[in-house]
Amino acid sequence: MPQVIDHGGGVWSVQVPIPDNPLGHTLVHVVDTDRGPVLVDTGWDDPAAWTALTEGLAAVGTAVADLRGVVITHHHPDHHGLSGRVREESGAWLAMHPADTAIVRRTRGSRPARWFDFLIDTLTRAGAPDAHTAPLYAARAAGRTGGLPGLDPALPDREIVPGELLPLTGRRLRAIWTPGHTPGHVCLHLEEAHPAGLPGRGRLFSGDHLLPGISPHIGLYEDPDDADDGDTDPLGDYTASLELIARLAPAEVLPAHQHAFTGADARVRELLSHHEDRLRGLLSLLSVPLTPWQAAERMEWNRPWAAIPHASRTIAVSEAEAHLRRLVKLGRAEVLPGLPVRYVAV
Template identity: 70%
Template sequence: MAPQVIDHKGGVWSIAVPIPDNPLGHTLVHLLETDRGPVLIDTGWDDPDSWDALTAGITACGFDPADVHGVVITHHHPDHHGLSATMRETSGAWVAMHAADTALVRRSRAAEPGRWLDYVLGTLTAAGAPEDHLEPLRAARAAGRGRKPPGRRAALPDRAIEPGALLDLAGRRVRAIWTPGHTPGHVCLHLEETHPAQQSAPTAARPTGFGRLFSGDHLLPGITPHIGLYEDPDEVAPDLLDRGDPLGDYLDSLERIARLAPAEVLPAHQHAFPDAAGRVRELLAHHEERLTDLRRLLREPLTAWQLATSMQWNRPWEQIPAGSRTIAVSEAEAHLRHLVKRGHVEPVAGSAPVRYVAI
C-alpha cells in the first residue's frame, strides 16, 4: 500500500504512520527539510508495519531514511516516540525531547519488574475500583507478570528541548513552546516562517496569522486529548493541594497557543487546520462545561471510579475495555484535582476509598 504523504509546501510533509489496533488509525509524522538533511517531528508506533510506512513515506518525500538528521519528539507516548530508537540506529539521528518527559522515560526503564502494576493497583484501589477490575491485575502481579509500560524500546533522548528556544535546525526557525497537560513535557513547535500560501495564494484566500504550529496532541481539530496523572510513585506529596494540576497546566497551555496565533496547525492526528484560537476557545468551553457537570454530580460524595462511570466518553462505560477504564479514571482524577485546586471540591476526611464532594 502506498504511504499516505501530504506535501504541505515549504519543505514540510506529513506521513501517516499506522497505530496497530487503535481507533485513531495513525500518527501524522512530520518531515521538515533542513540544510543538514531531513528532521522528523515524532516517529510513530514501534511496529514493523509502522516502520515500513514511515520509511516508505520518507522515500516518497524525496529522501533516504538513512539521511534523517534528527528526531524531535513532541511527547513520550508510544505512538509518537516508539520508533525513535530504530530511526537512530538506521541514520545516526539525534533524538530530542523536553526534560520532563525524558525523566518519565528514564523512570520507566529503571522501574523494577511489577512496580508499574503495584502503582496502578494502589491508585485504582484508592479510587474505588471494583473487585472485578482489580482481580486480573492482582493475578498478573502474583504470577510475576508485572506489565511494563509500552514504549520501552524507544530511544533515550540525547538532546533536551528548551522551552522558548530555537531548535538547532540549519536553515529553519523552529521555536519550542512548552505545553504541559497531555504529558508533563509536551511541546509544540512553531515554525517561524511565512506560510507558503501567504506568498502564492490570492489575497482573499491567504491564511492569517504567522507561521505554522506542529501541535503534537496538544491541539487537535476534532479530539480532546487525554489529561491524566504522571506522578512518580515514590514522590507523591501527602497533601493533595501540593500535587500537580495537569488539567490546569493544559488549560494554561491552550491560552498560550491562542496568543501565538499561527496561520496553520499541523497536528499529530486527523488533519491540518487553521484558526488555532478558535479551536482553543472550543476546548476551553468544553472543559468548563465538563467541570460544571462534575460539580453537579459531586453534590453527593463520589469516588473517582464512580465519577468516571458517570462522565461522558466516546462510548458507553459498559463498552469501554478494562485498560481504557483505567485511563478514564486517571482523567477523572485529573479533573477532581483541578476542582480541588479551584476550591470547588474537597476530599471527604477519612474516606477509604477516597470520596470527593462539592463545596
C-alpha cells in the same frame, strides 16, 4: 502506497499506523533543513509502522539514513516508539523536554511488575472495585506486559529548552512548552511565512496538544517512580497551555493525529468550553462524596459505562480524577480524609 502529504515549504507528513488503536495513525512530520531532514515524532514501535515510515520517507525523496535529528513532542509510544531505531540506523540526535526525559529515564529502570503495582495502587486509591483490579493482579503474577506502555524507550540525548529555537540550520523552529497531556509535552512553532500565504504567525506542530476534532486525554501524569502527592494539576496545566497557543495565533496547525487545520484560536475556545462543561457537570454530581471511580461511572462518555472496556475504564478514571483535582484547585470541591480518595463540592 505510503500516505504522504506535502504541506509546502519543505514540510511533509507521513501516516504511521498505530496497531489496534482507534486513532489509526500518527502523523510523523518531516522538516527539510540545510543539513538534512528532521522528524517531528516517529510513531509506534511496530514492524508495520517502521515500513510505513521508511516508505513515506522514500516518497518525499529521503531515507532514514539521511535523517539529522528527531524532535519528540512527548514520551508516549505512538510518538517516541521508533526513535531508538531511527537513531540506530541514522545517527540522528533525539530531543525531548526534560520533564518527559525524566519519565523515560525512570521507565527504563522500572520492571513490568512496578508498572502493575503502580496501576493497582492508583486504581485502588481511586475506589476501583476488585473486579477491575483482579486482571491486573493476574497479569502481574503471570509476568505479562500486554497493555503496558513501552518499557524500554530510547533515552533522548538533547534537551528541548522552552522558548528557544532548535538548532536547525536554515529553519526557525521554536519550542513551546505545553504541559497537560504529559508534563513535558511541547509544541513547535515554525516561525516562517506560510507557504500558501495564509494569515497568521507561521505553522504549529501541535503533537497531541491541539487536535481538530477530539480532545486529547488529560489524566493524571503517569510515572510509577515519582510519587504523586495529589498536588499536580494536569487539567490546569492543559488549559493554561491552550491559552498560550491561542495567543500565538498560528496560521495553520499540523497535529500528530487527524489532519492539518486552520483557526487555532477557535479550536482552543471549543476545547476550553468542553472542559468547563465537564467541570460543571462533575460538580453537580458532588453533592454527595464520590471516589474518582464513582465519578467516572456517572460522567458522560462516548458510550455507556457498561460498554467501556477495561483499559478504557482505567483511562476514564484517570481523566475523571484530573477534573476532580481541577475543581479542588479552583476552590469548588475538596478532598475528604481517608482511602479511597473521595471528593465533595464545597
